Amino acid sequence: MLGVASLRPAAGIGACRRSAAASRPARLPVRPQQRLDGTGLQLRSQPAPCSRRPLGLGLSRSSEQPGLARATPQQGAAVVAAAAEEPKEEGGTGRTLTLGLLFGLWYLFNIQFNIYNKQVLKAFPYPITITALQFAIGSLLASAMWLLGLHKKPEGNVVENAATLSPLAAVHTLGNMLTNISLGAVAVSFTHTIKALEPMFSVLLSALFLGEKPTLPVVAALVPIIGGVVLASTSELSFTWKGFLSAMGSNLTFQSRNVLSKKFMTKGKGSMDSINTFSVITIVSFLLLTPVALLTEGLVFTPEAMAAMGIAEPLLVMKRAFLAGICFHAYQQVSYMILQRVSPVTHSIGNSVKRVVVIASSILVFRNPVTQQNLIGTAIALAGVFAYSQVKRIKPKTKAA
Template sequence: MISLNLSASLNPGLTRTRHNPTRFSPLHAAAAADKPFSCQYPLSLPQIPTLQIREKPFLSILKRSRSVAAATGGEFESSEEAAAKENKKAKNLQLGIVFGLWYFQNIVFNIFNKKALNVFPYPWLLASFQLFAGSVWMLVLWSFKLYPCPKISKPFIVALLGPALFHTVGHISACVSFSKVAVSFTHVIKSAEPVFSVIFSSFLGDTYPLAVWLSILPIVMGCSLAAVTEVSFNLGGLSGAMISNVGFVLRNIYSKRSLQSFKEIDGLNLYGCISILSLVYLFPVAVFVEGSQWVQGYHKAIASVGKPWTFYSWVLLSGVFYHLYNQSSYQALDEISPLTFSVGNTMKRVVVIVSTVLVFRNPVRPLNALGSAIAIFGTFLYSQATAKKKKIEAGDDDDKKN
């Protein structure tokens, strides 16, 4: 039996202890009433749990994350910026290598092509061999799976017939020009290609701003001045370069119109298919035009060079590097904007002209050099003007979509 001798039953002190937020017990009640407390058996009443205000877990985590971000945010940003800079450097290095190969391969092609034509003046056969070398190159890449083989379909072949034909015309005309005049003169005339591009595109419905039309004026003036003052001027060489411009311009125009639906085929495979089809176009005509003269011309070439392997190496290098420099140009076009490509192509002509003049020591008159510089500068202005036109058209397309 439990007996309690509790003197004070209710008093203000006891009442106050009931609201104590810490704990409540009979010991607190006795101390509050200043009365003796006796209990035969100790008795503990239910305790009121202590109330403690704690932060919610997600608030503390948020504070810690903010403090960590404040302490290390600069380091994270700097590491990301460093990675971006490294990627940009690697991309610029890769692009520089592609441009260097493009220029180098073009110079090698022009030098050995001209050397072969000097001793073997039969451009139809040489042009056919260059297309043959490119075709064999692509077939080897596809056969050994060094490069993905394109999916050839009947509609693709039909769409390719026109561009391949115009490519054949442009290539053989350039080779004819190289065989009759200096390489530098042919490249100066070929820098007038934008003039033909604007004219033919306008006939087909395209419109150009005034800046584009004004940019072709210095091209025409420069080419005319260079042609009048050219030491090795030849009407056949001039005509060949002009026809080459027409052929390549029509190739570009019809490629855009007929091959737009075949975007799964990249530029390198497209050029490989064009080379094969162009060879089919060109070689039968080459046999008909000059085939009866090849044997006699071959013996004369060997006699003039002295060593057969020297002549073979010139022909082989011209064929291989003709394909390689076109391959590098397509790779460069995949990596850069059309404006940068146009500027690079303009500078390529400058490098080729200077290199061939130094190698073959062609006499250059001051007015001829001035005309060449004006024509090339006009080509640069044309690339700038057409780039602005493309940006405006792209902006209009985006507005229509929105």
């Protein structure tokens, strides 16, 4: 604690001032006050040896009275450190609000994407073309972000960056294409129930290619996930093998992408942060998938082709397809922004909650008939995903012990 000095006038102080004034030919100028940045602490020089002036924060200084409090450099440093804590609290609040906003946008864009995408795929059953269109819109948005200076452009050679990320882009392309095939074949809720099996594929691929052996709690957490998906699948009214196998394939490819990212990605290389990495992957995915879409499905995304198919409102379908493409890029971009700010485990938990929200919203919007067994199986699977996230969070503490 810093002492508060007494300011009681001492006896004979007037005589002391008169004698000091008589002994000097002229009044010495007082040096300007010094201020320590970030605090209210003020240190002033003394115009006379027997004067006593108050310091900021209730501190006093005197060369005559040894009992008076003195501001030492250590005390000044303590005050500066205490004052520096205040912006951190504000920054913490700002960070929490920013994260809350990002999570809200992540969920909102994902819900809108699934709704618009399902509406389009029901009327326009060409999932490869739709996926290529979504990559095209994402490529335009990423290029606009760089041109407008909203984010720093990637450094280094463009071709080299694209070649480095091409393995990730290939599995990213395949995973999104298979997801759209599943969404076009079965209900949105069922596709996301199947995609709850992602942790199982993550454990298997990590064990095979990275040599990471799962712990017993991790394996135990996979049991309700697998059991819940099986229970939900056997009672799914919209079940088709096409929708089921394509959703399983998307799980395999997306988790392969995560494993590849650990083996091929180099961190801290110039400005290739997660946002630029995702943007480059999106552009490469568009270049990879567009020729495949034209060869397999043809040039079908035109008003004339849609009218020939018997689609009553081609322009409405095209509008929803563009909106789905914008939401597709936006929710994945926000997901990468969140991943920059939180740990992978926190991101995984947020993704689990997001899946619950998407399943519930799709059932409400499309009013798909669901059985009680289907709901119970989905709930068990999602509870298992949450348990898996919790187990992964405490895994480092177990290792440290």
